[in-house]
Amino acid sequence: MLKLIKNISHKSGLSPGALVHIGEKKIEKVRIRLIDYDEQSFEEKDLENIQECFTCRDTQTVTWINIDGLHDIDIIADLGNNFGLHPLILEDILNTAQRPKMEDFENYLFTSLKMLTYNEREKQIQIEHVSIILGQNYVLSFQEGEGDVFEPVRERIRKSKVRIRRMGNDYLAYSLIDAVVDNYFLVIEKIGEQIEDMEDMLLSDPRSELLHDLHNIRRELIFLRKSILPLREIISYLERGESPLIQEKTYVFFKDLYDHTIQVMDTVESLRDMAASMQDVYLSSVSNRMNEVMKVLTIIATIFIPITFVAGIYGMNFELMPELSWPLCCSE
C-alpha cells in the first residue's frame, strides 16, 4: 500500500504546476503511437517526434495519441502547450502517486486512473498510472511503461465497419476506461481464488504462514479499494452527461461502465468482509489447537503424576513399612 505514498514528498516546496516526474522509470525511451481514424480511413504509426502529431489535432478524424513513458518531461510539456493543457494537469499526468480523478475544463476532460495487474509470483497487485484526455477531436493517453490493456481496443479500431469506427472520440475514451475497469475483474478474480485457497487451508491446516498471507490479502484489498473507490465519482460524472464533449448516444455505455464500477467495489467490499471473517476463524482455530495440546498434557499429567507419587511412597527408605514385605499377590 505504501507504493501509493512513496516519493510524493519530493514535490513539497515546489511551485504548483511545476513539472516533475514522480515514480520510477519503467521504459528506456518514450514511445509515441498515433492512431487516426474515422468511418472510412485508418492510419496507425509510431512517431519519432512529438511535433509530428500536432497537425492531426485539428482534423475532423478521431486522433488517438498514446504515450508510453513519463520520464521525458519535455515531451509532455510540448504536448501540453500545443494542446492547451493546464500546467496542473501536466503535473498530475507526471505524478504517478496521484489519486484517480477527473477534471472538466470546458474544452477538454482530464481523467486519471490506475491500471492494475496481479503479479502471481509476489502475490501483489502492480499498479500503473494512466491519464486520459478527451478533447474536441482527439484522445491523449499517457502510461508509465509498455504493455497495456488497450491492445484489444486497438484491434477493434483496426477492423473496419465496427461500432468504434462509427462512434466519435468520446466512445474511444469510454473504450479505454472500460478496458481498464474490465481488467479489475481479473485482479479481483485472482485475489478471490487466493482467498478460496486460504479458506480451504484454514479449515484443514491453519498454519502460521496463513496468518501472513491473510494480512497480505487484507493489505492488497485496502490498496485496491483506495485505487478504485474514486472511480465511482468519476464515471458517475461522465454518465450524467454534464460535459458537451460526450454525445448523448454514448451515455448508455458510460452507464453500463458505471454499473461495472459499482460491481467491482461491491466485490472488493465482500472480499474484505470475507478476509475479516477468516481472520476471526484463524484466531479461534489457533485457540482450538492450543486447547487440544493442553488436553493431551493434562490427561498425561493427571494420570501419571499421582501414580508417580505412589511409586515414590514405596521408594522411601523407612525401616518399618510393613507392606514392603508383603508378598506379591500373584507371584506366590
Add this chain to the structure above:
Amino acid sequence: MLKLIKNISHKSGLSPGALVHIGEKKIEKVRIRLIDYDEQSFEEKDLENIQECFTCRDTQTVTWINIDGLHDIDIIADLGNNFGLHPLILEDILNTAQRPKMEDFENYLFTSLKMLTYNEREKQIQIEHVSIILGQNYVLSFQEGEGDVFEPVRERIRKSKVRIRRMGNDYLAYSLIDAVVDNYFLVIEKIGEQIEDMEDMLLSDPRSELLHDLHNIRRELIFLRKSILPLREIISYLERGESPLIQEKTYVFFKDLYDHTIQVMDTVESLRDMAASMQDVYLSSVSNRMNEVMKVLTIIATIFIPITFVAGIYGMNFELMPELSWPLCCSE
C-alpha cells in the same frame, strides 16, 4: 461468494455489447414458453422456434415469453433484434455474473435479479440469474435453467376472473419480481434456522466444527447481502412511478414490494450481527474451556508435585536419616 466473480474476466477485451454466455449450461435445450392473455382470453404454449412469438408482440393482449436456458446466443440475439433491445442489455441477460440492476429505455424497462434457493445438503445458497423486460404489451423473462419460482404466477393467470387477468403487463412484471423476493424469505428462514441450531450448540457444546459452520454462514450472508442490496434501489425506482410503462394503480403493489425488500435487507443485517456476536461467544467459550482444562492440570500439579518431592526426600540413601528408623506411629 466466489461464485459471483468467477468467469467474468472471460469477457475482458471484448467489445461492449458483444454477446457471450457467461456461466454454466444448466439445461440441455432452450425452452421457450409463451403465455398470452387478457381478461377474456388465455393461451399457453411451448414454442419450438423463437420466431413464432414475434407476432404476439403487437397484439393488445398481454404476452409473456419466458426463456429457460441462456447458452443459445442466437435465440437471444434474434429476440433482441425483433423487440429492439439494446446490445448492452442482451449482454447483461447472458452474463450470469451481472449484478442486479434496472435500466429504463423509454419504451422498455430492463431488470435483472438473482433467484435464490437454499441447498440444505451443501448448506449453500444456489443462485440463478433472472432478467425481466417490461415492454409495451409484453413481458420477457430469461432464466438459466428449468424450475423456477414463477409457477404460482402461472397458476394464477390460468384461472379466469382474478386480479392478474384484469391488470396489465406491468402487474405481471410486478408479480414476477414479487415471486423472486418472496422466495428470499424462504432462504433467510433456512439460514435463520441454522443460526438457531448453532446457537444451541454454542451454549451446550462449542466444538471446532462449529467454527467452520459459523464462517460458512457468515460467507453466505455476505453473499446474500451482495445479491439483495441492489434490489432496494431498483424497486424504489419502479415504485416512484417514473416510467410511463407502469400504471398508477400498480404503484401501491410496488410500494408493498419495496417494503418486503427492506424487510429482507433488515433481516440479513440482523443475522450478520447475530453471526458476529456468535463468533465472539465462540472465541470466549474456547478460552473458557481451556481455562477449565488448565485448572484441572494446576490442581493436580499443585497437590502432587510437592508431596512427590517429600516422598523423594525419604527415598534418599543417606545413611544418617534418623527418621527412617522411626516406627510407624500407629503400627506400634
Add this chain to the structure above:
Amino acid sequence: MLKLIKNISHKSGLSPGALVHIGEKKIEKVRIRLIDYDEQSFEEKDLENIQECFTCRDTQTVTWINIDGLHDIDIIADLGNNFGLHPLILEDILNTAQRPKMEDFENYLFTSLKMLTYNEREKQIQIEHVSIILGQNYVLSFQEGEGDVFEPVRERIRKSKVRIRRMGNDYLAYSLIDAVVDNYFLVIEKIGEQIEDMEDMLLSDPRSELLHDLHNIRRELIFLRKSILPLREIISYLERGESPLIQEKTYVFFKDLYDHTIQVMDTVESLRDMAASMQDVYLSSVSNRMNEVMKVLTIIATIFIPITFVAGIYGMNFELMPELSWPLCCSE
C-alpha cells in the same frame, strides 16, 4: 430474533393481497370493542358482531374500534370492505411478521407497530403486532391478543373535560402510538438493569454463564433495534404534517413523539455499545484468570521440579556416593 422471520414463507406463492393470518393464535375468540365519543358524549361497548360498528363510521363523533385477535379473517375482511381498505393493508394487518410501516392512502393512514413487553422469567422480549388505521372520523386498531398498553388511553377518554375529548381522532391515533412508544422505555429499562447486573458480575465473578447472558442481551438488542428503527421514518412522516387527516394543532404532539423515538433509538445504540464493550472485557478477564492459574502452576513447578530432581539424585543406588555417609550436620 428468529421470531421475526418465522413463518413468513407460508405466504410465498400466494397472490398479493391474499388474506392469511401469519402468526400464532393468542386469543380464543376475537373481541371487538367500540368507543365512541366527542366532547359531550361517550359510549363504550363490546360488540358481538362486526356489522354493528358500521353505522358509527359516518357519524361526526370519534369512533374507535379495537379488535383483539387476528385469526378470524372474515371479520377483518368484512371490516376492510366496509371501510374501503386496500387488500394489501388487510394483508399487512394479518401478517404479524410485518415490519413496522406507514402508508398514506389519501382518505386513511395505515400504521403498523410492534408492541413490546419484557418477559423477566425468560429474559426475552415479547412482541405483539399492532396496526392502527386513522380515517375520517374513526380509528381502527388491531392487536394479536388481549392485554395491551392502551388501557391508560381508554381511562383518559372515559373522563370528561380532558384534552383527548376535545381533540379529534388524529389525537387519538397519536395517543395510541405514544402509548406503544412509552412502553419501549420500560423494556429498555429492564434490559438496562440486566446489563448493569451483568457489569457488576463481570467485575467480581466472570463466570461462563455470563457469556451466554451477554450473547442473549446482544440478540435482544439486535431484535429491539430491528423493531424500533422503522418507527423513526414513520413518525417523522406524521410529524411533518403531510397528511390532511392530521390537524395542525396535533403536530406538536407528533414532534414530541418523534423526540421520544429518537431517544429510544439512541439508548438502544448506547446499550449495544455497552454490550460490545462488556464482551471485550469478558474475553480479557477470561485471559486474565487463566494467567492467574498459570502463574500458580508455574510457581509450584519452578520450585518443586528442580528440588525433586535433587532428591532423586540422592536416591540413586550408586555404591560410591561419599556424601551419603555424611552425618547430618546438626544431628551430631
Add this chain to the structure above:
Amino acid sequence: MLKLIKNISHKSGLSPGALVHIGEKKIEKVRIRLIDYDEQSFEEKDLENIQECFTCRDTQTVTWINIDGLHDIDIIADLGNNFGLHPLILEDILNTAQRPKMEDFENYLFTSLKMLTYNEREKQIQIEHVSIILGQNYVLSFQEGEGDVFEPVRERIRKSKVRIRRMGNDYLAYSLIDAVVDNYFLVIEKIGEQIEDMEDMLLSDPRSELLHDLHNIRRELIFLRKSILPLREIISYLERGESPLIQEKTYVFFKDLYDHTIQVMDTVESLRDMAASMQDVYLSSVSNRMNEVMKVLTIIATIFIPITFVAGIYGMNFELMPELSWPLCCSE
C-alpha cells in the same frame, strides 16, 4: 450510562403534557433568582414567590429568571401559564431524563441541555438537566440543583459597559449555552488525563484493574456522546438564524459555539478510538504476559523432567546394574 434511562418509565401511561418531576430532588427549597438589566440599569434579587417576576415579563429590559430545583411542580406550572409555555415544554423541563433538544414556538425558543461535571473520586460524569427558554425580552433557565456554570455569566452582567449589557437577551441565551459547552472541555480533559494515565500503566504494568477502568472509561464516553451529540443539531439550527428571536449580530457567536460543539464531538470520537485501541493492546499484553509465564514453565520442565527421569533410573533397585558399582570418576 443507565442514569439516562432510569425512571423514565414512571411516566408511561400518563397523558402527554402531564407534569411529573422525573429525577431526584437535589435541593431542599426551590430558589428563584431574577436578574434584570439593560445597558444602563441592573437589578439582581432572590424572589420568594414566583408571582413577583411576572411584572418583568413585559418591560423592555432583559429579564433573566433562573430556577434551581425542579421538584416544586406548582412553580413551574405557574410560570408556564404566565409566560404562555406549551404543556409539553413544561413536561420536558421537569423530565431530567429528557434528551437534549430544541423547539421553536414562534414566540419563544426552548432548549434543553445536559450540564456535565466530572466527579474525580468516583471517576464518573455527573449530569444535570438544564432548560433554557428564550422569549421576547426574557430568558428563563431551569436547573436541578444549586451550583452551576452560569456564575461567570452573572459576573459579567454585574459589570457595566461590557458587551453582554449592550447585546439583547439572545446574547444572554447564547452566553448560557456557551457556558455549558465550555464546561464540556473540562470534563473531556479529565477523561483525557485518565486515559493518558491508563496508557502509561498499560505499557508498564497491565494489571487486571486496568481492564475495569478501561471499561469504565468506555462507558463514560458512550454516555458523553449520547449527551452531547444532539447539541450539534440544536446549535446548528440557532446559528442558521431561522428564528426571529435571534438578532443578526449574534449569529457569529452561535457559529463560534457550533465550532466548539464540533470540536467537543471530534474529541469524544478520538477518545473512543483511543479507548478501543487500548482495549486491543490490553488483550494482547495479557497474552504476552501469559507467554512469558509459559516460557519459564517450559524451560524448567524441559530441563528437569528428563534429568529427573535419569536420576530415577539409577534409583531403581535392580540387582545387576553394573554402573552402580562404578567408582566416581573424580573421587578416585
Add this chain to the structure above:
Amino acid sequence: MLKLIKNISHKSGLSPGALVHIGEKKIEKVRIRLIDYDEQSFEEKDLENIQECFTCRDTQTVTWINIDGLHDIDIIADLGNNFGLHPLILEDILNTAQRPKMEDFENYLFTSLKMLTYNEREKQIQIEHVSIILGQNYVLSFQEGEGDVFEPVRERIRKSKVRIRRMGNDYLAYSLIDAVVDNYFLVIEKIGEQIEDMEDMLLSDPRSELLHDLHNIRRELIFLRKSILPLREIISYLERGESPLIQEKTYVFFKDLYDHTIQVMDTVESLRDMAASMQDVYLSSVSNRMNEVMKVLTIIATIFIPITFVAGIYGMNFELMPELSWPLCCSE
C-alpha cells in the same frame, strides 16, 4: 492526542472574544516579517513594531505580514483593531487548541490550520497552530514559533517573473495553505515507513515492544485524522468560489488543493485499516507462539512423565519384586 485537549479549559468562564494565549511559548520575542510585492516591485523586511505595517494595508500591492509567536497579546490586538478583525477571530488565532476552521466575513476570510512535523526521535507528530487571513490586498499569517513550511513560498516571491508575482493575494493565501498540506505528505510518508518496518518485524519477530509501537502509531493516526479532517470542508468552501476575495482564475488551484486533501485523508484511512489489521496479526501471532511453546512442553511431558513413573516403580523397596533380580539381558 491529548495535546489537542490540554489547556482549553483555562478559558472556560471567560467572556467570548476575550484574548488569552492558550498553548506554550515557543519563541522568545515575537517576530514580524513584512513582504510587499506586485509584478514589478518587491520589498521584504523585519518590523520592530507592528504599527509600521499599517500603512501597507491600503496600498494596491500584495502585503504579506507574517507573525511568529502568539504570546504577545498586545500585538495581536493592535493588528486586529487596525485591520478590523472580529474579537472571536483574534481569540481563535491565540487558541492553539482551536480545531481547523474557516470563516467568511465578507471583507476578509479567516482560516486556521495545523502545521505538522514528524519528530523521528520521539516517533511523534509535532503540531503548530497556523492562522491565515485573506483580506482585500493583504494576507496575514500567524504561527506559534520560528521555522515554518512557508520558506519555499518566500523563495518563489523573491524571484521576479514567476506566477506568484503576477497573481493576486488570493494566490498567495492558496500557496500558504498548499505548503501546509504538501507537508502532510511528508508526515504520512514517515508514518507509512514506520508501519512498513513494523510489518516486517511482525512477520519475523513479533516482540512485545511492537505492541506499544503499534498502539503509538494508531494514536498518531487518530490524532492526524482529527487535525486533517476539517480541512476538507474548509478547502471545499474556498474551491466553490463563494467568496469574492478569490478570483476565478485561482479556483483551479484550490480544486487541485482539494484533491490533495482528499488524497491525504484517503491515505490516513488506509493506514488506519493497515494498523488495525496488524493489531489482529499481532494477537494471532502471540497465540501462535504460545502454541509452539506449549507443544514443546507437552512433548517433553508426554515422553518423560510416564517413563519416570516406570523408573519409580522399580525404585520401590518391595522385598518381593522378582524382576529386580533378573540379570540384564545384554550384560550376561
